[in-house]
Amino acid sequence: MFGQYFGRYLVENNKISQAELDKIMMDFENKPVKLGDIAVAEKLLTTKQADDINELQKKMDMRFGDIAIEKGYLLAEEVTYLLNMQGNPYIKFVQAVTDHNILTLEQIEVCLEEYKADNDLSDCDIDALKSGDIDRIIPIFVDTDIPYTGDCIGLAIRNIIRFINSSIVLKKSYKTKEYSFGNLAFQQMVGDQQFFVGFAAKGKELLHIAEPFAKENFTEMDEDAFDSVCEFINCTNGLYASKLSMEDIHIDMTPPFFVINQKLISDGDIYVLPILINGEQVDLLVAVNNPVRIN
Amino acid sequence: MAKILMVDDSKTSRKILRGILEEEGHEIIGEAVNGKEGFEKYKELRPDITTMDITMPVMDGLEALKKIIEFDNNAKVIMVTAAGQKTKMVDAIKYGAVEFLAKPFEASQIIGILNKVLNS
Numbered sequence: 098m099f100g101q102y103f104g105r106y107l108v109e110n111n112k113i114s115q116a117e118l119d120k121i122m123m124d125f126e127n128k129p130v131k132l133g134d135i136a137v138a139e140k141l142l143t144t145k146q147a148d149d150i151n152e153l154q155k156k157m158d159m160r161f162g163d164i165a166i167e168k169g170y171l172l173a174e175e176v177t178y179l180l181n182m183q184g185n186p187y188i189k190f191v192q193a194v195t196d197h198n199i200l201t202l203e204q205i206e207v208c209l210e211e212y213k214a215d216n217d218l219s220d221c222d223i224d225a226l227k228s229g230d231i232d233r234i235i236p237i238f239v240d241t242d243i244p245y246t247g248d249c250i251g252l253a254i255r256n257i258i259r260f261i262n263s264s265i266v267l268k269k270s271y272k273t274k275e276y277s278f279g280n281l282a283f284q285q286m287v288g289d290q291q292f293f294v295g296f297a298a299k300g301k302e303l304l305h306i307a308e309p310f311a312k313e314n315f316t317e318m319d320e321d322a323f324d325s326v327c328e329f330i331n332c333t334n335g336l337y338a339s340k341l342s343m344e345d346i347h348i349d350m351t352p353p354f355f356v357i358n359q360k361l362i363s364d365g366d367i368y369v370l371p372i373l374i375n376g377e378q379v380d381l382l383v384a385v386n387n388p389v390r391i392n
Numbered sequence: 393m394a395k396i397l398m399v400d401d402s403k404t405s406r407k408i409l410r411g412i413l414e415e416e417g418h419e420i421i422g423e424a425v426n427g428k429e430g431f432e433k434y435k436e437l438r439p440d441i442t443t444m445d446i447t448m449p450v451m452d453g454l455e456a457l458k459k460i461i462e463f464d465n466n467a468k469v470i471m472v473t474a475a476g477q478k479t480k481m482v483d484a485i486k487y488g489a490v491e492f493l494a495k496p497f498e499a500s501q502i503i504g505i506l507n508k509v510l511n512s
Binding site: 310312320334339342347351 | 402403405407447448473474478480495496498500501
């Protein structure tokens with residue numbers, strides 16, 4: 098995760114080339130990074146147990162390690178051991194950069210200070226990025242204290258990482274009352290609270306969600322590709338509705354829809370979180386208790 | 393091997409579910425994209441099992457379930473739900489659903505539930 102953010106900054110600011118970043122990222126891809134894979138390799142879990150946990154993760158918004166402990170597959174100490182094995186993404190990134198003689202440690206430190214200043218990040222934000230912990234990274238880009246909106250966005254991001262692409266890059270969220278789009282897939286939820294949740298893009302970028310979710314290649318944002326994005330939203334919202342029901346807040350999901358080349362208008366705020374998937378931008382849109390019209 | 397009718401407005405869901413069921417040797421004898429069409433196809437095809445999504449346009453899965461059970465009290469209808477639809481699941485049990493499948497789909501869960509329903 099750290100490599101995606103900082104690596105991208107290094108390329109954009111001509112500190113390293115794209116080819117060098119690709120070489121660095123290859124080092125990550127060749128090593129197991131998922132906790133389940135490491136647990137199986139360490140013979141602390143069977144493949145079946147790891148698969149069970151992965152499947153449970155699809156239905157509940159919990160971390161792999163927490164589910165493993167709850168199921169009695171792992172002890173808390175074993176999860177800590179595995180997390181240490183998984184390693185710190187920052188250290189791994191620095192190691193890969195220096196191993197390939199791309200930058201020295203001193204150069205990396207200077208670039209990191211520039212990255213921090215350019216992006217208005219605090220030491221705490223940098224620590225969160227270095228940790229690779231998505232729950233600490235999300236609040237850098239989204240104000241998670243906003244009732245419902247922050248939670249809803251956080252869960253959607255975790256599901257993108259689980260089901261769609263683990264190498265996404267988040268940009269700072271913003272709010273708007275009007276939003277123009279080329280393609281939009283969305284779902285509304287009604288009941289104790291009203292939600293509008295959608296994914297939008299200028300062009301074919303939503304294919305980066307449609308293809309991995311349907312496990313199918315699409316050439317265009319046709320009806321089938323939109324259907325896949327809609328179904329992903331439906332599953333994500335289902336998990337969120339489930340979470341809310343435990344707090345005695347009941348909402349019903351309406352059928353998801355898609356529209357093209359129009360504009361969203363709301364009297365209240367529509368929160369927009371730009372997400373880079375495979376380097377292309379998709380916007381996650383969330384509005385809570387504000388009617389959203391499509392014009 | 394069971395003859396199955398799938399009712400779901402999402403083509404992606406139908407495709408994933410069809411793949412899992414056919415892999416297990418079951419026959420998909422029909423598909424419908426909303427509850428209304430699902431009820432019509434049920435009357436026409438008389439499947440062993442119907443998988444029924446809950447959230448659909450035109451007629452939702454609960455309404456279609458009620459109609460199917462009114463038509464055939466022995467119908468085996470498995471409701472397909474996104475995780476959050478707990479109150480609707482309670483209603484579905486009341487109306488006569490035999491089981492639930494949760495989205496996103498997991499092959500082992502689907503096969504286990506189907507075998508349970510077929511053996512009941």
